[in-house]
Every structure is written in C-alpha cells, then in structure tokens.
Amino acid sequence: MEEEIYNKVVALIAANNHISPETITIDSSFEDLAMDSLDGLTLINDLENEYNITLPNEEAVKIKTVRQAVNSLNKIITQQ
C-alpha cells in the first residue's frame, strides 16, 4: 500500500507542478521541488479525493515533504 501511495504522490506532484517524476524522491521536500504552501495543499486535496479520506487541517498544514505525505496517507488508510 505504501508503495502505491508513494507512486500516486509522485504522479500527482509531477502532474500538478509540471515536472518530471524522475526528479522526485521519497526524500524530496516540497521546497526542493519548488512547491509553495498552495501547491502542498493542492496535493493533499487531490490525495483526499483519490482515496476518499479526510486529513484534519492541523495535520495537512504540517506536511512539507514527500515522505510526510506518504506516511500521513498510509496511516489514515491503514486505520480505516
């Protein structure tokens, strides 16, 4: 599941920010990828739509890296 989420996160970041998926790794921060706060929230909103889940605001605004996004999503999905 974690790998599937990772692949989805990479695909969404690449599509939303018009960058190559090859430039994205699990260790990439949003800052590394030139993503600002709105780009980060767009990713979270897209992931919520994709997996039909809801991340609380206070958790969503803390996500600043690919790893944090994958871990947060994985945690919520496995809890369901």
Added chain:
Amino acid sequence: MENRRVVVTGIGSISALGKTVGETWKNVVDCNSGIAPITTTDMSNIRFKKGAQVKEYDPLNYFTEKETDLIDRFAQFGVIAAREAVQDCGIEWTDKLKDSTCVIMGTSIGGQETTEASFYSLFKENKNRVNLFTIPRIMPNAAASHITMQFGITGFAYTISTACASSNHAIGNAFWMVRSGMCDMAVTGGSETPLNFGFLKAWEALRVVDPENCRPFSKDRQGMVLGEGGAVLILETLEAALQRGAEIHAEIVGFGMSSDATHITKPDQKGPEKAMRMALNDASLSSDKIDYINAHGTGTLANDSLETAAIKAVFGDHSKKLAVSSTKSLHGHVLGGTSAIEAVITASALKYQVYPPTANYTVPDPECDLDVVPNKSRQGKMNYAMSNSFAFGGLNAVLVFKKWDGG
C-alpha cells in the same frame, strides 16, 4: 490647495452583531460574539459549521419584493448600512451636495449568492436560461450603484475590490478625495455575503477556516471564521460638519497602503509595516501617539504572529503599551466588508473611550505577546486608533482615526 480635515458624521452597520450600529456596539462592549452555526446553507458536507451570519434577516423588512428581485443580499446589506449612516449624519440633501458627494464601496466577490443560484440552474437543473437579473445582481459595483440611486447622488461612484482590504481601501480613497477637495462628502464602506455553499467549499480547500471558533492571537487558533454584513461611513469636511452642527463620531487623519509583491496568499511582514508607516506619515503622527489598533487579526496561524511582528517593528517599545484587538472574533471575517465594520467599531471606540475586546481568547501565544484586550472590553483614554487590513494578494490598507475632542 491645503488639505481639509475630514470627519465621520454618520455610521451604519449590519452584521452578526446586529442590524444597527446601536446593537453592534452593545455586543462589542459586552463581548457577545455573533459567531454561531450557519443556518442559511446546508453545511453537512463542509468541514466547518460556524459562521457570523446576520440573524433573523428578512429582506422584506427593508425592500419591496420587486427590489429584492433585483438586489443581491450583498448589495442589500450595503444599502441598509448606507440608509442608517445617512440618517445618522442628519444631512439635508441639496442638488449641489448630491453632485459633490462620492460613493466608494468595497467588496471582494460581489453577488456570490446569485452567482451560485444562477449557475446551479444551468449546470445542475439543465435549464437553458438564467434569471434575467443575474448580471445586475452579481456585479461588484451593484452596492455602490444602488446607494447612488437610493439618495440621488450624482457625484463619482465606484467599487474597490482588494479582497479582505477592500473597504479599508474604499474608506481611505474616500478620505483622500474629501481631504483634497475632489468631493465634499463621501458615502463609503463595504459589504459581503460569503456564506454560500460553493464559496464555503473554496475556503475549506484553503484550510484557513477554524473548525471550532475564531480565536485571534490565541496559541490554539486554527484560522478565521467567515461572516456576512456591511457597514458605511459618511465622511465630510470638519468645516461643513461644524457649520451644520453635525454630531462628529471621529476624525480620520491618515491612510496608508502597500503591496507585498511576494505571494498570492502567504502574508509578508514588510508590506503591512510599510502600510502602517505610511498611514502614520500621512497623519503626520509619531507612532507613540497610537493608543489602540483594530488588528487585521484573522485568527490564522500565519497572520496573527506576523501582524504582531510587524506592529513591534513599527511601534518598537510602544507596542508594549498600546492595545491591539481583533473584533473579527465578534463579527467574523466579512472579507470585503470587514474593514468597514471595523472602521465603525474603531470610530465608536474613540467616541465612547472603550477598548473593544478580542473574544474567544484562550491560551497566550509567545509569538502574539501584545495586549490583545482578552475577552472583556475596557474603558480607557484613547486619542488615536489605527485599523489594519492585510488582504490575500498582499494588498494592505491602514487607516488612522482621531478622537473628536471639539478642536
């Protein structure tokens, strides 16, 4: 031409705090917040439930049925506030005065309720035609236009749209117009009605709305709470006001504005600092004269700490002495109409010598370590007050008011 002194001789307000200035001010003094569950929109699919809605509002108490067909709720609030302000100032209209009066209003989104209803009928109900009045109801200048028609005002009129700073920009522009002699009187303020499903979903996406309550400057704050309403001020020269024996609420002495030029939603410290400095400079006032700041104080994590830092940078040691409160905790964030409501409250604060409170204050935040007048209004001497507005898009507008002491 030498600058003329400009005073506020009429005020009107409608918001969650009440449908008149009297009700509004009483609820400010008593720290009764108007924030409550939103009932005008189905909130079941929205993550937050609260807003600052005008309570028990029936447009037919103010307009004929035919008028309500033509005038969206946001413009209705503008007109209602203008009627109260005009009545309050006690002016007797002459053709000459109508010709030299301007109307400058602020709104962020105009007739959003109409936008949603009309386009719902197209997209969802597969209708082929929209309500004929869709455009005149939606257009952001509708409130300003209806105010001109209401009183037969034939001077210049326009609407300013700078998101959450719209009505401070409107009042500031009107102040400069009267001061410079471009017009003799101004009807100015703003109105907004953002509590509509689509628009609330758009705010939900930005994750800046507190799911519980608006708690400006508190450590556990999580964002703003949206509100609806409108407010209007009548500005005229001090000379004219004295000549006709008008009651003066306060004097406007300075206006400043700036743009951050950094990010479309993320606030920056330098822009607000510049606008506050410009307003002080415009008022020929040193920063230590300010007793009270009606803060932008949205309750978002970013705004409140950054506004605190900006105030400290501008006011230095004096920031420890002045009082700073966010009345958005009472009337909600009325977006393009919010600064007008705050201007009415600031003018009343000077008139009655009462410091408006920050409601819902919970836990102190070391990054917001100012005197925020927590949870209780306070009687005290106040000569000068500032009102801040810092909008999405990095557009900032700041007004400085002075107590009218007869001189």
